[in-house]
Every structure is written in C-alpha cells, then in structure tokens.
Amino acid sequence: MTTRTTTSSYLTKAHQLREDFPILGRQVHGKPLVYLDNAATTQKPASVIGAIGRYYESANANVHRGVHALSQEATELYEGARAKLRDFIGAASEQEIIFVRGATEALNLIAFAYGRSVLKPGREVLITAMEHHSNIVPWQMVCQQTGATLRVAPIDDRGQLIWPEFQKLITDKTAIVAATHVSNALGTINPVAEMAALAHRHGAVMIVDGAQAVSHMPVNVAEIGCDFYAFSGHKMFGPMGVGVLYGRKALLETMPPWQGGGDMIRSVTFEKTTYNDLPYKFEAGTPDVAGAVGLGAAVDYLRAADMTWIEQYEHELLAYGESLLSKVPGLKLIGQTERRAAVLSFVFDDIHPHDAGTVLDTLGVAVRTGHHCAQPVMDRFDVPATIRASLAFYNTPSDLDALASGLGQVIKMFRG
Amino acid sequence: MDLSELYQDLILDHGKRPRNVGELPGHNREAEGFNPLCGDKLTLYLRVDDGKVKDAKFVGKGCAICTASASMMTEELAGHSEAEARELFTRFHDLMTGKITDEQMPESMDRLSALGGVRRFPMRVKCATLPWHTLIAALDHEHQTVKTE
Numbered sequence: 001m002t003t004r005t006t007t008s009s010y011l012t013k014a015h016q017l018r019e020d021f022p023i024l025g026r027q028v029h030g031k032p033l034v035y036l037d038n039a040a041t042t043q044k045p046a047s048v049i050g051a052i053g054r055y056y057e058s059a060n061a062n063v064h065r066g067v068h069a070l071s072q073e074a075t076e077l078y079e080g081a082r083a084k085l086r087d088f089i090g091a092a093s094e095q096e097i098i099f100v101r102g103a104t105e106a107l108n109l110i111a112f113a114y115g116r117s118v119l120k121p122g123r124e125v126l127i128t129a130m131e132h133h134s135n136i137v138p139w140q141m142v143c144q145q146t147g148a149t150l151r152v153a154p155i156d157d158r159g160q161l162i163w164p165e166f167q168k169l170i171t172d173k174t175a176i177v178a179a180t181h182v183s184n185a186l187g188t189i190n191p192v193a194e195m196a197a198l199a200h201r202h203g204a205v206m207i208v209d210g211a212q213a214v215s216h217m218p219v220n221v222a223e224i225g226c227d228f229y230a231f232s233g234h235k236m237f238g239p240m241g242v243g244v245l246y247g248r249k250a251l252l253e254t255m256p257p258w259q260g261g262g263d264m265i266r267s268v269t270f271e272k273t274t275y276n277d278l279p280y281k282f283e284a285g286t287p288d289v290a291g292a293v294g295l296g297a298a299v300d301y302l303r304a305a306d307m308t309w310i311e312q313y314e315h316e317l318l319a320y321g322e323s324l325l326s327k328v329p330g331l332k333l334i335g336q337t338e339r340r341a342a343v344l345s346f347v348f349d350d351i352h353p354h355d356a357g358t359v360l361d362t363l364g365v366a367v368r369t370g371h372h373c374a375q376p377v378m379d380r381f382d383v384p385a386t387i388r389a390s391l392a393f394y395n396t397p398s399d400l401d402a403l404a405s406g407l408g409q410v411i412k413m414f415r416g
Numbered sequence: 417m418d419l420s421e422l423y424q425d426l427i428l429d430h431g432k433r434p435r436n437v438g439e440l441p442g443h444n445r446e447a448e449g450f451n452p453l454c455g456d457k458l459t460l461y462l463r464v465d466d467g468k469v470k471d472a473k474f475v476g477k478g479c480a481i482c483t484a485s486a487s488m489m490t491e492e493l494a495g496h497s498e499a500e501a502r503e504l505f506t507r508f509h510d511l512m513t514g515k516i517t518d519e520q521m522p523e524s525m526d527r528l529s530a531l532g533g534v535r536r537f538p539m540r541v542k543c544a545t546l547p548w549h550t551l552i553a554a555l556d557h558e559h560q561t562v563k564t565e
Contacts (some may be wrong), residue, residue, distance in 0.1 A: 352479035353456050355423075355431075358540060362419050370454055384455020386475060413423060414432070414480060 010313045011396060017305055018394040031364030031381055034402045039184050039343060039369050039390035041234045044298075048238055051297035055290045063289055064263055065282070078289045079297030082279075088299045089229060090220035091246050095278035098245040098252075099292050103211035104134040106230030106245035107178070109282065110207055111138035113258040114228075114251065115176060119148035123175040126204075128166075128190065129155045129380055130183040133373045135209045139178060140330055148175070155380060159335035164389040167198065174204040181213035181229075186335025186372040187318075187343030189213075196225040205251065215392065216314055216341040218307040221246050233291060237392075238298035242291030242364040245282070252278050259284040310393045311349065314342040320397050321389065324404040329411070334381050342391035345372075351414045353385040359413060360387075360406045367403070421533035422540070423480065426488075431480030434487035440473040442476060449476075449550030451542055456482045461549045462493075469493045469501055477541055479543050485531060486547035492528060504528075505548050512541050 018024055021043045026033050035043060055077060062071035063078045084098050091097060099141075100106045115138075119125065123141045129152050138281050145148045151174075153166040168175065177199040196206035205227040213219055217237040221229045228251075232243040247255075248415050257264055257275055261284035266274045275281045302310070325331055334345045347353065357369035368388045371378045378385060389403055423431075440461035448459045458476025462469055472490040476483070489508075493501055507525060511517045511532055518532035535545045 108439075113433040317426075352454075354540070354543065355481070356423065358537060359419060371452075378455070384457070413419075413428070 003137045005356045013021055013309065014313060014393060014396055017269040018396070020047065020301075021394055022046055022049070024394060025175070028364040028366070030327075030360050031362075034363075034399045035366040036389040036391065036395065036399060036403060037368045038215070038392040038395075039235070039372075039388065040238065042215060042237045042392055043394070044237055044239065044294075045301050047166070047301055048294045048297045049071055052290045052294040060290075062286055066157060075194070077293050077296075078287065081292040081299075084296045084299040085244055087213070088303070089244075089246055090218075090222045093249055096246055096249050096252065097268075098247065098279045098282045099287050100243050100245050100282075101241055101288075102234070102243035103189065103209060103230045103231035104232075106228075106243055106306075107207070108138045108210060109258045110178075110228050110230070110247070111142045113255045113282070114205070115139070115148075116146060117256060119143065119146040121147035122173060123148045124151050124171070125149070125176045125178065126151045126153060126166075126169050127177075128153045128161055130159065130161070130186060130188055130190075130377055131178075131180055131374070132184050132209065132211070133375070134211075135180060136376070139176075142174050152376075153179075154332065155188075158337050159183065159188045159381075160337040161169055161188075161190055163191075170198055170202050172205065174199070174202050174203055176205040176207060177204050178209070180209040180211075181219070182210075182341040182343075183335070183344070183374075183377070184212045184376045185372040185386070186337070186345055187340040187390075188335055188337045189217075189341055191274070191338040192226060193224045196227075200225070200261045212341060212343075215302075215310075217311040227251055231293040231415070233298065236295075236298055237301060238295035240293045242288045242295050244295075249278060252282070253355075258279050261285045263287075268274050293317050305393065313393055314391055317391055317397065317400070318342050318344070318397060321400045321403070324400055325407075328404065328407050330415075331407070334383065334386050336350045344389040344391075345386045346388075347383050347386050348411075349412060353387045355414060356387050356410045359410045360403070363402070363406045363409065365402055365406045421496075422537050424530050424533065426530045427484040427497070427529065428480065430484035430487040434483050436473045436487060437475060438473050439475060440471055443471075443473075445554040447550050447553035449546045449553070451478075451482075451546055454479065454543065456543060456546055458486055458547060458550060460486070460490075460547065460554050462551075462554050464476035464498065464555075467499075468495070469498050470495075474547065478546070479540075481531075481534060481543040482541055482546055483506065485544045488531070489547050490527060492525070493551070501555060505552055505556065508548055509545065511535070512545050 023043050059073045059075040063075040074297040086094050086097050207228040208226045210231040210237045229246040229250045234240040237305045264284040352370035443461035449459050457477035460474045464527045472493040476488045516542035518529035521529045
C-alpha cells in the first residue's frame with residue numbers, strides 16, 4: 001500500500017462492502033473462507049441475490065409476449081436491466097446491448113454471425129497470444145469453415161503484447177482483430193483503444209473480450225472505439241448464465257441472425273420470415289430474465305461502489321500482494337507488465353501448482369490452479385499450469401497475508 | 417480435512433525422490449499419459465518377456481501425487497505377470513473410486529494402500545490413476561497418449 005492515509009480509508013470501504021457478500025462469511029474446512037478465485041467467478045452481493053429472488057416471487061412471466069400485467073412488469077424489468085448495462089459501458093443505444101449466456105456465447109455469436117459472412121480465403125483474423133480459449137477456438141472454427149487465416153500477435157516475457165509485431169501483423173488482409181481487454185491468466189491490460197484505431201485504419205473491425213475487465217475498471221466502449229465488446233455477468237458480481245454482447249448498431253444491422261426462434265422474428269410464414277429489430281434479432285427464445293435483472297442489480301451495486309475507487313483500491317492491493325509474494329523463496333511470478341489488473345499468477349520450480357492448491361484449500365484459501373483455459377499462454381511461459389490468485393474489491397490485505405502464510409506451509413511440506 | 421491423509425510420508429518421499437526414473441534400455445512397451453487439466457504428463461516404459469513385466473521405468477512431470485503414484489507403481493510391477501499387473505490396476509482403481517477400502521487391499525499391495533487417502537480429495541484422484549491408466553495402455557501395446565481429465 002502506498003500511503004497510510006489512503007490505505008486506511010480504502011480499507012474501511014472494502015471492509016464495509018465485504019459485509020454485502022453473504023458467502024464471504026462462511027467457513028471452508030473449518031477455516032474462514034479466503035476467496036481469491038475472482039477471475040473464475042466473483043461472489044454475489046445480497047442485493048443481486050435478492051433481486052433474482054424478488055423477480056421470481058413477484059414478477060415472473062415471459063417477456064415481450066402477453067398483454068397481462070405480469071408480462072408487462074417482467075418486460076419492464078428486463079428492458080430496465082438493458083438500459084443499466086447500456087449506461088454502464090457507455091453504449092449509444094439499448095439496441096446495441098444483446099443479452100447472451102456469457103462472454104463465450106457473445107464471441108461465438110460474432111464469429112458465426114459476423115465472421116462467417118466477411119471471412120474468405122485471403123482474409124485474416126488477428127488475435128493475441130494471451131487469449132482465453134473462448135477467443136481462440138471460435139475463430140479457428142470459422143477460419144476452417146471459410147478458408148480464412150488465423151494470425152497470432154506474440155507477447156514478450158513479461159506477458160505484454162509486442163506492439164511492433166502487432167503492427168506488422170495488421171495488414172489490409174485483416175478483417176477482424178479480436179483481443180482480450182485483460183488477460184485472465186496474467187492480468188495484462190491490453191491497449192485496446194490503440195489496437196482499435198490501428199484495426200480501423202486497415203478496415204478491420206475490433207472485437208474486445210471484456211470478461212476480465214468490467215469488474216476491475218471503468219469501461220467505456222465509445223472511448224475504446226471498438227466495434228464489439230463481450231462480457232459475462234458472473235465475473236462482475238452478477239449471476240451465472242447471463243452476459244452481454246455490445247455491438248455497434250450499424251454493424252449489427254448488417255449481420256444475419258445467429259439463432260432462429262421466438263422473439264427474434266417479426267412475422268413468420270412457411271414461405272418467408274422477416275426478422276425483428278435490434279437487439280431482439282439476436283435474442284431467439286425466452287431469455288434469462290431473472291439473470292438480466294440480477295445483472296442489472298450488479299450494475300447498480302458497482303456504480304454505488306464506484307468503479308474508479310475499485311480500480312485504485314485493487315491496484316494497491318495488487319502491489320501489496322506482489323510485495324508479499326516476492327519474499328516467498330523460489331516463487332516466480334508469471335506476467336509482470338506494468339499495466340495489470342488484479343491477477344497474481346505464479347509457479348514454483350519444485351512444487352506443482354495442484355499440490356500447492358490442495359494445501360491452500362485445506363487452509364480455506366481458494367485459488368485457481370491449472371491452465372486457466374489459456375493453454376497457449378502456459379506453453380509461451382513453458383509451464384504446465386500456474387497458481388492464480390485473482391482479486392476483487394472485497395479482498396483485503398489480510399486475505400493476501402493468509403495466502404502468503406499458506407504458501408509458507410506449502411513450502412514446509414514439499415521442500416526439504 | 418486432514419492433509420496428512422493425502423500427503424503421507426511415503427507419498428511425499430516418492431514425490432520428492434521418485435524411483436525408476438529414466439528411459440528403460442531395451443523396453444518393448446511404451447505409452448504416454450497426459451492430463452490436460454493440470455498438465456501432468458508421463459511416459460511409461462516396460463520390458464515384458466514371456467508374459468512377465470521384468471522392469472518398469474518412467475519419465476514425466478507431474479504433481480507429488482502423480483509422481484509418487486508412478487514411482488510406487490513401477491516398484492510394484494517388476495516380477496508380476498501381465499494378468500497380475502492388470503489385476504493390480506483393477507484393485508488400485510477400486511481403491512481410488514471407493515469400491516474397496518485400504519483394509520480390503522491384498523496384503524501384497526500394502527504400500528500402494530498409502531495412496532488410499534487420495535479418494536477423499538476427488539479433484540486429485542485423476543493424478544493418482546494417470547500412471548495406472550498409462551500402464552494399461554502400455555500393456556495393450558498402444559503407442560498413443562491416454563488422457564485423464
């Protein structure tokens with residue numbers, strides 16, 4: 001922590017907000033839970049859990065259908081959530097906010113509805129070497145189908161995009177640039193606004209996977225200048241099973257629907273179907289209304305907590321964590337860029353991540369061990385897996401103390 | 417959760433100082449095992465003559481449980497017939513999946529029973545069984561990678 005005064009006022013707020021998360025009060029294996037797996041999923045505040053419960057208790061009905069009162073209330077709640085999300089990421093219109101199952105589905109939607117219609121032999125998709133599998137595999141699938149080529153911009157030993165290489169790889173052949181805003185395995189923050197500007201100069205569209213960004217920093221799609229932005233609700237204190245695809249309206253309008261069914265049509269006969277307007281064209285079938293309502297509640301919560309405060313507090317927390325881990329003998333941090341979000345990914349030369357993870361678990365400390373759905377990142381750093389402690393604003397320095405002391409026990413058990 | 421049930425001294429010892437590590441000269445069976453979830457990877461070499469496992473060695477990179485299991489398995493195998501080796505696999509698998517308890521393990525497999533505590537850590541069972549699945553692949557003469565995940 002940088003200064004004493006900042007620390008104490010920041011900490012007071014973190015401790016207060018922590019109280020809003022019922023699960024953080026539980027014990028695991030008889031020890032207080034120390035939850036450091038926020039990049040996998042975040043915990044939910046009581047307000048989100050309550051909003052979902054209230055929806056089912058008092059307003060549940062199908063949306064955009066019936067004339068009865070409940071259907072109207074459910075529709076208002078659902079569309080109200082859409083408006084909150086539009087505002088949260090600075091989109092121009094609610095028509096640009098499409099509810100999906102999560103970031104993975106959002107990326108697949110773009111790959112199949114947009115990618116498939118613009119890619120062909122001679123055209124290229126450019127991704128980075130730090131992508132999650134969900135921003136690799138859909139592109140491999142679509143490139144295979146269309147004969148387009150997938151290119152990968154390399155990263156350096158600190159886990160940072162090598163800008164001159166990236167510049168070289170964007171050419172007039174590039175149709176799509178798809179990059180993560182924040183790396184889930186390393187925490188690296190990519191310069192997505194600069195990437196978008198460069199992509200546009202070459203006539204390519206810019207897709208940003210924001211799954212790991214929206215919970216850590218203010219995000220504004222207009223400032224980034226991207227064409228698509230994808231994120232999951234459950235990684236930003238909302239429920240599992242709902243997420244958002246932001247798409248620029250002009251692009252969404254040119255795209256064919258992805259899935260067919262109810263709600264996405266205007267009229268259907270056996271001869272011809274006309275499609276509904278945005279965003280409904282991309283929301284076939286009954287949506288996860290409760291999920292959207294819960295995600296809207298998460299947005300309310302984050303606005304009240306203040307994303308700028310969250311960004312600053314987590315930055316200090318990360319620095320504290322780094323200073324603790326740098327004192328652990330034989331520990332090597334993977335990913336050491338200056339611009340990083342709240343991820344501490346590390347390995348030991350002589351202790352396997354799974355052994356460390358099991359010992360930490362018995363102490364109540366929840367971390368992720370494994371490849372983090374980013375096997376190419378593991379290959380890049382020549383490790384089979386890492387131990388990853390990922391932070392949220394409800395974590396405190398004492399959570400990191402518990403991690404460090406747990407690692408002391410790991411070393412005691414497996415060394416010597 | 418009692419960690420000492422999982423990481424017994426015998427297991428920690430084999431995890432830190434695995435026996436029978438290296439490529440086996442004159443091997444006539446070989447198989448690779450891989451768990452993509454945690455990155456555990458090992459190659460098992462066997463020399464099988466007249467239906468008997470004469471010798472077994474392995475190389476690989478894995479967690480303490482996987483390494484110890486491979487080390488203890490290769491120690492156990494030497495001298496057993498192929499049929500007996502398959503029987504060992506079945507017994508060990510039964511132990512890991514909770515079909516039998518360590519008390520029900522044959523006395524001859526006493527040392528392997530030390531791994532019995534693993535079954536109380538379901539996320540780690542695959543670590544212990546990977547070398548044994550690789551053994552079956554080697555006995556079947558498969559030159560391919562077996563995966564547990």
